[in-house]
Amino acid sequence: MCKFNGVRSDDRDVTLAGQVVPKKDTFRYLELMLQSDGEIDEYVSHRIRAGWIKWQQASGILYDRKVSQKLKGKFHRMTIRPAILYGAECWATKKQHIQKISVAEMRMLQ
Template identity: 65%
Template sequence: MLQKDGGIDEDVNHRIKPGWMKWPQASGILYDKRVPHELKGKFYRTAVRPAMLYGAECSTTKRRHVQQLGVAEMRMLRWMCGHMRKDRVWNDDIRDRVGVAPIEEKLVQHRLRWFGHIQRRPPEAPVHSGRLKHADNAKRGWGRPNLTWEESVKRDLKDWS
């Protein structure tokens, strides 16, 4: 879901909703105190997180988009462990208990994996037609230019060496 200005705000909200929609389907497992946290984390990694990250590798994400996804993820993980924010349990402790990596790392991994798929394809492949091309003679508007997918991949490659 793209907006007129090229933003993905609606898409991020649209991606968080399927994660929460998976929640009632698995409430028997996720709320049971007899089920170990590792098993709950495995369910989260296999059912909920892929629903939230589906199609996210093709778009550029701003920091606030990643933050929205991270907040939704931590709410789910806290809920699985039976904690609330007022219990003051650190996010890293909950992640270690459940065995889940931060969603930001997974988003970067998905984007780099998609970049590898694109790099292996020939230039005339249909996957290249979905990428936006910049016209050289187009007049640029005021302000900072929008972050492109290629720039976000370059940043990810630099961060991951």
Template identity: 70%
Template structure:
């Protein structure tokens, strides 16, 4: 093994992270490895941020990708099939990054859906003045709506968590309910596990399917041409 990448050290303060980093450096050097400090980055998680802000940030990230590729997506000479493929492989993943951990409300799904339809209208060469129905745009583009892909991300992660042994950290970290977290005003006070229960019920998925990896993949499959 010549190199390794994507190692994350997590702690409550930067000083404690630096102590862990120094321990990693000494351990790696004792085994003949070197730690590149020039590529080391620090990230801070603000757990006081609301879910609405997270969804808004992902939508803005999708539009950023859109602007970077606007020369292709808005070019009438580029085949629409290629535009759709680019949207599915670059723009939509940017909008759904981390979505498997979102306790989404209906308004969050609506915001993502509105952003997606605006993008589909745009690269199909239509505006609101053309008075074309959303259903017609969807039929023309094909594929699954972003709300279905959002549910697919959530349920796929839920299936992965359920198949892990009870002592696995992901089981205790994801499914543990935290009661002292301040939530947004208004009902319902939706949590991640409540979102999962809602989607499992809507998709009519049994517990046996959750524990069966192959059956689970078929159950949550959202086909796209």
């Protein structure tokens, strides 16, 4: 939504240096994914992807048979889980978001 010359309008095109800036449904600000509808679905998916990236980086330790299960669990809790839940204290979560994170975590633990 733009407010130019005291007129509020959703349908006006925003231009920058003579070029029209395309409208987006999502906007990334710092680490947060903002959606036009106010939901956090994209951000939850983004955090799950970040957890999978950490999982891939740590696969050498997690797949090593010489490392105990207890140590692997501790490693998961200390590195991968925080990557997924980064910024979660600010989320307005729904059951579907919690389920999505739980499913991803269970798949990682298998």
